[in-house]
Amino acid sequence: MTGKVVTITSGKGGVGKTTTVANIAVALAADGKKVVCIDGDIGLRNLDVIMGLENRIVYDIVDVVEGRCRTRQAMIRDKRMPELFLIPAAQTRDKNAVSPSDMIRLCDELRQEMDWILIDSPAGIERGFRNSIAAADKVLIVTNPEMSAVRDADRVIGLLEAEEKAAPSLIVNRLNPTMVKRGDMLGVDDVYDLLRIEVIGIVPEDENVIVASNRGAPLAIEAKSRAGQAFRNIARRLNGEQVPFLDLEAHSLWDRIARLAGRK
Amino acid sequence: MDFFDRLVGKKKSAKSAKERLQLVLIHDRTDLTPAVLEAMKDDIIAAISKHIDIDPDKVNIDVEHDGRAQRLVADIPLRVATRRRAS
Ligand SMILES: Nc1ncnc2c1ncn2[C@@H]1O[C@H](COP(=O)(O)OP(=O)(O)O)[C@@H](O)[C@H]1O
Ligand SMILES: [Mg+2]
Numbered sequence: 196m197t198g199k200v201v202t203i204t205s206g207k208g209g210v211g212k213t214t215t216v217a218n219i220a221v222a223l224a225a226d227g228k229k230v231v232c233i234d235g236d237i238g239l240r241n242l243d244v245i246m247g248l249e250n251r252i253v254y255d256i257v258d259v260v261e262g263r264c265r266t267r268q269a270m271i272r273d274k275r276m277p278e279l280f281l282i283p284a285a286q287t288r289d290k291n292a293v294s295p296s297d298m299i300r301l302c303d304e305l306r307q308e309m310d311w312i313l314i315d316s317p318a319g320i321e322r323g324f325r326n327s328i329a330a331a332d333k334v335l336i337v338t339n340p341e342m343s344a345v346r347d348a349d350r351v352i353g354l355l356e357a358e359e360k361a362a363p364s365l366i367v368n369r370l371n372p373t374m375v376k377r378g379d380m381l382g383v384d385d386v387y388d389l390l391r392i393e394v395i396g397i398v399p400e401d402e403n404v405i406v407a408s409n410r411g412a413p414l415a416i417e418a419k420s421r422a423g424q425a426f427r428n429i430a431r432r433l434n435g436e437q438v439p440f441l442d443l444e445a446h447s448l449w450d451r452i453a454r455l456a457g458r459k
Numbered sequence: 460m461d462f463f464d465r466l467v468g469k470k471k472s473a474k475s476a477k478e479r480l481q482l483v484l485i486h487d488r489t490d491l492t493p494a495v496l497e498a499m500k501d502d503i504i505a506a507i508s509k510h511i512d513i514d515p516d517k518v519n520i521d522v523e524h525d526g527r528a529q530r531l532v533a534d535i536p537l538r539v540a541t542r543r544r545a546s
Contacts, residue, residue: 342476349484352527378471385477389484391527 198229198309200302201433202331203366206347208318210339211368214404215396215426216315217245218415222430224279225416228310231270233301234284235327236317237292243283247274247411257285260297266304275416280309290322295329302330311433320354328355333433334363335395340370340381349390364395366429371400372443396429398422399443485522489529496520503533512538 203212203219216232224230233256234242243249254269259282266282273279285292298314305312316327328334334355338348348365355363367383374380381389383397401422407414414423415430421441428438486492500520507513519534 342480345480346483346487349487353488356527375473378473381473381476385473389477389480391524 198306198312199332200306200312200314200330201333201335202235202314202316202327203335203337204316204324204327204351205318205337205344206320206351207338207344210337210344211366211398211404212318212337213241213245213315214408214413215335215337215366215368215398215429216242216313217413218423218426219430219433220246220279220311220313221276221413222415222427223311223433224273224276226430226434227278229278229308230311230313231280231282231305231309232313232315233282235298235314235323237284237288237290237323238286239317240284240286242281242315243271244411245408246281246413248281248283249411252283255283255285256301257288257292259301260293266301275412290317290326293326295325298326298329320351324351328358328360331360334360335366335429336363336392337366337368338386338390339368340375340383340386345381345386345389352390352392362392364393365390366396366398367394368396368398369400370397370443395432396425397440397443398425398429399441485529489522491522496522503535507535514538 201219203216205212213236220230220232232242232246234240235256236242237257240255243252248271251271254264256269258264259266259269269282270280271283273281302312302314312330314327314331317323336348336351338344352363365386367386370383371380375382383394387394399421401414401420403414403417403420404422407417407420413426414420415426417423421443425441428441431438500518503520504513504515504518508515513535517536521532521534522529523532
């Protein structure tokens, strides 16, 4: 088995990277895939609480890298899904405890056993970001339809271009269709015009995201929520399926995106 | 945007956001500030004016996009009179 390494990053903090990782992971695992998430945000561990696994942590990624435990021992098995795992970040160490080559080594090992390795990148463009993209086969950039988030996304896309990484894909999170319609929020087509990378997901603003994080149960498991549906669709697109975008905005948004992305 | 804003012709905020971002991103990607662009324009006008007579006010220099790639495009109209005098 050769698993694929997908890094979720953004530049700006608080745009929804951790939420995205947890939800895509749950969706892929629900589809029968073997999935491991790595929390790359050393010192600001968060993925554990979003996934509801905070009470089960014994070892973390720095323990693995420094040889205090085997990789398997640091992989926490999810409560609901037997083939979903989390390797937590260290909370009391700094980002320099892990290097890009450590990440490449770890991911190469995980590729043998897993279908998907999802890495939750910290905000910023420093060491933690470098670590999180070092082993990536695919990078997903999360942004919000908002000035500073789009600007920082562009900066990260530029850095990936300079590293000659494969072209990243874009997730526009926290879209508020009512504000877009009113002309008070950038639409997905605007964000695409500005950033010019393929759009792989559009996730609406949804208060269920916060309810789900309160419970420690990512909402992609729930059938009803729109954001959950949007995250499940991203997982399917990662698997190579052609899935139409949810109709959140004005009609035929999918057609416009497909045209812009050169698919039509 | 409410009725009053529309009455006084105030631009929708998403439109301002997009226009402002377009400019910000050009500078972020290329390190090209409006001041540098203006200085470059003056140099180009000076260089060309050594050889032919052009109207400095009609010269236009801009950054154009092709996907994520950007190119500097200069539009320098030649004077009809110049050509006539030369013949
Ligand atoms: N689609 C959404 N709708 C509503 N709230 C969201 C959405 N996505 C993220 N959030 C909230 O935004 C905050 C930041 O999300 P998080 O995933 O921690 O961002 P990051 O990892 O990029 O810092 C959290 O409080 C989260 O619940
Ligand atoms: Mg985070």
